[in-house]
Amino acid sequence: MLLAVNVGNTHTVLGVFRGSELEHQWRLSTETERTADELAVLFAGLLDQTGLSFSNQITGVVISSVVPGSTTALRDMVTRYFNFPAVVVEPGTRTGLSIQTDNPREVGADRIVNALAAFSRYGGPCIVIDFGTATTYDVVTEKGEFLGGAISPGVQTSNASLSRETARLPQVELQAPRSPIGRNTVDAIQSGLIFGTAAETDGMIERIRKELGGSATVVATGGLAAQVVPHCQFVDEVDPWLTLEGLRLVFERNVGPADA
Secondary structure, rough: OOOEEEOOEEEEEEEEEEEEEEEEEEEOOOOOOOOOOHHHHHHHHHHOOOOOOOOOOEEEEEEEOHHHHHHHHHHHHHHHHHHHOOOOOHHHHHHHHEEEOOOOOHOOOOHHHHHHHHHHHOOOOOEEEOOOOOOEEEEEEEEEEEEEEEEEOOHHHHHHHHHHOOOOOOOOOOOOOOOOOOOHHHHHHHHHHHHHHHHHHHHHHHHHHHOOOOEEEEEEOOOOHHHHHHHHHOOOEEOOOHHHHHHHHHHHHHOOOOOO
């Protein structure tokens, strides 16, 4: 069985695959100061809930991370507690995608695995939108070429920034208000955050499709997709565990299928 781990700036997502089937998944807060031993205790507790353990059921681990300190601790934890090295998505890791950006080494690992999974599942051209700490838009051609994309502040990041940088605006629950015309401060902020992000999303999709010269399948993922996508017009698919699927594919391209 394969353990896939995606470390983002806000959340860490874990999943266990039996063959190609995702059987278990968890979403945790990313704590950048956790040591290898602390991570081992955390992972062991989650695995134990499903009757799994370090000892024999998990035969492979694959990691993508945008937090360097966490990457190092995870590498160490896997080597010490699983007794084999992890596959880490980094420059030189085989993905099967042709990276066409100016500097391929600077593209986040999560963006690469999202693009790989979307192209594998839905074909190309496709646009992958990940609603996380940042909202990322990634573009893959019909030939499987990763062209690049766009990055904007995520919904929660904007929410926190408004509260932090203004004297009287509070953080609000991330849900859509009854109307885009807010009749009070909370509704007004919620309208700007949710409906504003949805409008941004639709606008970016239109611009990217025009740049591509036609249509493209739009796939949304990320922890905040459920709040935004219902208010979008042009999103075709919502795939909450897309990144984990991409990690599984990376593992297979570099090691082969994990034992079921």
